[in-house]
Amino acid sequence: MNLFLSKAALDFFIAFGVVIGGSLLAAVGSVLVSWPAASTMLDTAMRLKIWAIVAAIGGTIDPVRVIEYNVLEGHLSPAVQQILFIVFAFFGAHMGTELVRWICREAL
Template sequence: MSYFLSKAGMDFFIAFGVVIGGATLAGVGSVFMLMPPATVMLDTALRLKIWAIVAAIGGSIDPVRVIESNISLGHLSPVAQQICFILFAFLGAHMATELVRLICKGAL
């Protein structure tokens, strides 16, 4: 159980950090490019969401292979774990996107 919680927590925070970091740096870059930072940050956060999930779960097709091979063998516990890891990564990316939306809301 400890491995599961630590891996799920890391997936959450990695996805959260990818979106927040990318949106923040896009906002800084938009100032140098004379573009509206709030608009650029929100657009970047929305576009980074899926990539944050991919980065958090390992950046490869391995989680999908784990799901496929364990379903074919009838082992559902590893499948449920992988799906939970993907859900935690999604929650992290989604919460970061909503935080960027909340921060940029007053500027739009």
């Protein structure tokens, strides 16, 4: 169980970091090219959300294959674990997006 929670926490923070880091760097770039930083940051956060999830779970189709194989073989525990890893990554990406939305709230 400890390994599961460690991996789940890592997936959460990787997805969170991808959204926050990408949005902040997009804001820096938008300032350099004289675009509105807040709207660029918010738009980037929304577009990065799905890619943050993909990056957190490994960036390949392997987690989906693990789910498919284990469900077909009748082993539900590994399939549920993979689904929970995806859910934790989603929550990380969503929390990152909401933080960016909160930061940009006053600027828009």
